[in-house]
Amino acid sequence: xxxxxxxxxxxxxxxxxxxxxxxxxxxxxxxxxxxxxxxxxxxxxxxxxxxxxxxxxxxxxxxxxxxxxxxxxxxxxxxxxxxxxxxxxxxxxxxxxxxxxxxxxxxxxxxxxxxxxxxxxxxxxxxxxxxxxxxxxxxxxxxxxxxxxxxxxxxxxxxxxxxxxxxxxxxxxxxxxxxxxxxxxxxxxxxxxxxxxxxxxxxxxxxxxxxxxxxxxxxxxxxxxxxxxxxxxxxxxxxxxxxxxxxxxxxxxxxxxxxxxxxxxxxxxxxxxxxxxxxxxxxxxxxxxxxxxxxxxxxxxxxxxxxxxxxxxxxxxxxxxxxxxxxxxxxxxxxxxxxxxxxxxxxxxxxxxxxxxxxxxxxxxxxxxxxxxxxxxxxxxxxxxxxxxxxxxxxxxxxxxxxxxxxxxxxxxxxxxxxxxxxxxxxxxxxxxxxxxxxxxxxxxxxxxxxxxxxxxxxxxxxxxxxxxxxxxxxxxxxxxxxxxxxxxxxxxxxxxxxxxxxxxxxxxxxxxxxxxxxxxxxxxxxxxxxxxxxxxxxxxxxxxxxxxxxxxxxxxxxxxxxxxxxxxxxxxxxxxxxxxxxxxxxxxxxxxxxxxxxxxxxxxxxxxxxxxxxxxxxxxxxxxxxxxxxxxxxxxxxxxxxxxxxxxxxxxxxxxxxxxxxxxxxxxxxxxxxxxxxxxxxxxxxxxxxxxxxxxxxxxxxxxxxxxxxxxxxxxxxxxxxxxxx
Numbered sequence: 001x002x003x004x005x006x007x008x009x010x011x012x013x014x015x016x017x018x019x020x021x022x023x024x025x026x027x028x029x030x031x032x033x034x035x036x037x038x039x040x041x042x043x044x045x046x047x048x049x050x051x052x053x054x055x056x057x058x059x060x061x062x063x064x065x066x067x068x069x070x071x072x073x074x075x076x077x078x079x080x081x082x083x084x085x086x087x088x089x090x091x092x093x094x095x096x097x098x099x100x101x102x103x104x105x106x107x108x109x110x111x112x113x114x115x116x117x118x119x120x121x122x123x124x125x126x127x128x129x130x131x132x133x134x135x136x137x138x139x140x141x142x143x144x145x146x147x148x149x150x151x152x153x154x155x156x157x158x159x160x161x162x163x164x165x166x167x168x169x170x171x172x173x174x175x176x177x178x179x180x181x182x183x184x185x186x187x188x189x190x191x192x193x194x195x196x197x198x199x200x201x202x203x204x205x206x207x208x209x210x211x212x213x214x215x216x217x218x219x220x221x222x223x224x225x226x227x228x229x230x231x232x233x234x235x236x237x238x239x240x241x242x243x244x245x246x247x248x249x250x251x252x253x254x255x256x257x258x259x260x261x262x263x264x265x266x267x268x269x270x271x272x273x274x275x276x277x278x279x280x281x282x283x284x285x286x287x288x289x290x291x292x293x294x295x296x297x298x299x300x301x302x303x304x305x306x307x308x309x310x311x312x313x314x315x316x317x318x319x320x321x322x323x324x325x326x327x328x329x330x331x332x333x334x335x336x337x338x339x340x341x342x343x344x345x346x347x348x349x350x351x352x353x354x355x356x357x358x359x360x361x362x363x364x365x366x367x368x369x370x371x372x373x374x375x376x377x378x379x380x381x382x383x384x385x386x387x388x389x390x391x392x393x394x395x396x397x398x399x400x401x402x403x404x405x406x407x408x409x410x411x412x413x414x415x416x417x418x419x420x421x422x423x424x425x426x427x428x429x430x431x432x433x434x435x436x437x438x439x440x441x442x443x444x445x446x447x448x449x450x451x452x453x454x455x456x457x458x459x460x461x462x463x464x465x466x467x468x469x470x471x472x473x474x475x476x477x478x479x480x481x482x483x484x485x486x487x488x489x490x491x492x493x494x495x496x497x498x499x500x501x502x503x504x505x506x507x508x509x510x511x512x513x514x515x516x517x518x519x520x521x522x523x524x525x526x527x528x529x530x531x532x533x534x535x536x537x538x539x540x541x542x543x544x545x546x547x548x549x550x551x552x553x554x555x556x557x558x559x560x561x562x563x564x565x566x567x568x569x570x571x572x573x574x575x576x577x578x579x580x581x582x583x584x585x586x587x588x589x590x591x592x593x594x595x596x597x598x599x600x601x602x603x604x605x606x607x608x609x610x611x612x613x614x615x616x617x618x619x620x621x622x623x624x625x626x627x628x629x630x631x632x633x634x635x636x637x638x639x640x641x642x643x644x645x646x647x648x649x650x651x652x653x654x655x656x657x658x659x660x661x662x663x664x665x666x667x668x669x670x671x672x673x674x675x676x677x678x679x680x681x682x683x684x685x686x687x688x689x690x691x692x693x694x695x696x697x698x699x700x701x702x703x704x705x706x707x708x709x710x711x712x713x714x715x716x717x718x719x720x721x722x723x724x725x726x727x
Contacts (some may be wrong), residue, residue, distance in 0.1 A: 424658025
């Protein structure tokens with residue numbers, strides 16, 4: 001028997017190894033012996049042949065026992081390409097390991113008889129000892145780059161099984177002593193791995209094509225659909241040549257990877273902000289997210305999360321792109337099967353689309369990617385248009401030209417407080433998990449108020465934001481404009497639209513003050529809001545610990561306000577804007593109230609903060625998040641009412657409200673954007689002015705109390721308290 005060898009030559013050895021010469025009358029097993037053993041090693045040579053050059057000294061020709069003659073083949077014809085080669089007879093089976101293995105040497109420039117066109121495809125996969133390996137013709141193994149498991153080439157051509165050895169009629173070449181490459185050594189494992197990778201690639205691409213943008217939409221029916229984009233993609237791959245096919249697959253895969261990243265952002269934004277990611281406006285929010293993570297998990301934790309996010313984005317882009325390219329190559333290699341499958345899929349999609357076939361309310365015929373791209377394009381277009389339109393809206397103001405003496409005439413002499421409670425939403429009052437505790441607190445605090453001579457009326461406002469971006473809620477309420485995105489916020493704060501603090505300031509009868517413990521750096525919006533004096537986190541004298549994102553407990557912030565501002569003598573009444581932050585997510589740890597005379601500089605809160613829960617204890621658990629959120633609202637409301645009862649007087653008027661609902665994990669899927677709002681005063685004339693609003697008596701608004709857009713409050717309030725419109 002003979003085997004196919006590479007045309008590469010083995011180097012001459014320095015010595016002629018000794019070997020045992022077989023007896024002339026001992027033919028090699030299984031080899032037909034028509035006559036004397038042939039002296040050439042081409043077709044018909046024994047199983048184990050060797051380059052005769054290995055028996056010669058360096059620089060010498062192979063030894064010969066006689067004149068050079070073409071070695072006869074089995075039919076007595078000279079073998080092609082062997083005029084200069086002689087071989088020693090085949091050594092006996094069972095030769096010792098020290099005996100060199102005979103090989104065949106082909107003359108330079110010639111290909112040995114019986115060698116296949118692809119026999120040297122693995123010629124670089126040599127052994128471990130540094131010797132030049134002998135190439136063996138073998139069937140392609142599973143997992144070869146750009147090869148199918150059926151042996152087909154990337155271009156659709158077929159590579160048949162290895163040709164039989166030239167010297168053995170119909171016999172396959174025996175395995176080489178050194179089979180190169182792990183695929184050759186473990187063909188079953190290579191095949192399993194190749195199909196596993198292909199299967200995972202198909203799953204990843206299908207997931208990317210069908211991935212929804214909201215967490216509550218992740219259910220099996222969502223992924224049991226036929227994506228029309230896959231049908232069109234397969235059809236395109238089938239008609240493209242190799243290079244254009246790879247290029248198109250790579251571009252399509254990268255685009256699908258980008259869409260997957262945007263879908264992941266949609267999931268996160270819908271979970272936290274109740275809306276999808278805006279590719280035009282929302283990039284600026286990542287710096288705020290980083291600051292929130294740092295306050296919640298510390299610098300190391302925030303850095304780790306940021307690195308993980310970057311790695312995830314890169315991995316998604318790379319894996320989706322490679323998966324699309326791999327599947328495109330698979331389709332091209334198996335064009336006949338792929339064509340039939342594509343036609344079947346197209347027929348199924350058209351039929352399901354025409355008949356409206358659904359599974360648990362989800363259409364089988366999917367065009368999710370096309371619709372998602374269309375939706376994003378519309379959002380970009382609408383954002384650009386909205387910016388231009390809002391600039392015109394912001395310039396119009398019903399009370400812009402109202403003379404100072406015609407503004408807020410029915411509140412002259414009153415100390416005004418407008419207080420925002422972070423994340424105080426309708427869910428706190430009506431959700432079955434949070435409501436019992438919050439409602440009990442509102443009832444108890446309302447009794448404190450009435451006992452101190454105060455009264456309250458409450459209603460609902462629909463916030464312009466949800467789950468976060470509190471500044472959008474603040475600016476909407478104070479400006480009377482619907483500020484639901486960052487571009488609108490930048491536009492309005494760059495102008496001179498009249499705000500509620502600005503209206504009080506314009507009269508000349510109030511000093512305007514801001515107490516904002518959440519502000520930790522320069523805040524240029526102070527001028528827009530019309531705030532004369534600002535006290536941020538650096539000005540309130542706090543020396544205690546932070547409570548996660550919140551720089552200080554609400555009780556301390558209100559105590560500092562009393563010490564620094566309200567408790568001092570002043571020539572004019574105060575118009576104070578106060579933002580309380582203890583109910584900011586992640587709602588761990590939560591401060592608790594302490595006796596007023598123990599507040600001091602805040603050091604008393606050290607033990608309270610250490611004894612509190614950690615953010616990691618509750619942030620991933622919806623039930624615990626609900627419970628702790630409810631407790632934080634109870635704390636904030638209690639702190640505020642305790643302050644009002646202790647330090648308020650007959651001229652104090654308090655407006656307090658939530659800026660937005662908490663995140664969806666707490667407020668619930670599809671929750672409203674409503675927040676409670678209350679007006680509290682001792683003077684009955686103050687509440688008489690809003691008697692026609694239909695609000696509920698007390699601190700807890702009834703379920704069916706009126707609901708207004710938050711942007712409507714400014715004009716209604718100004719009108720109710722004696723302001724005359726002059727646009």
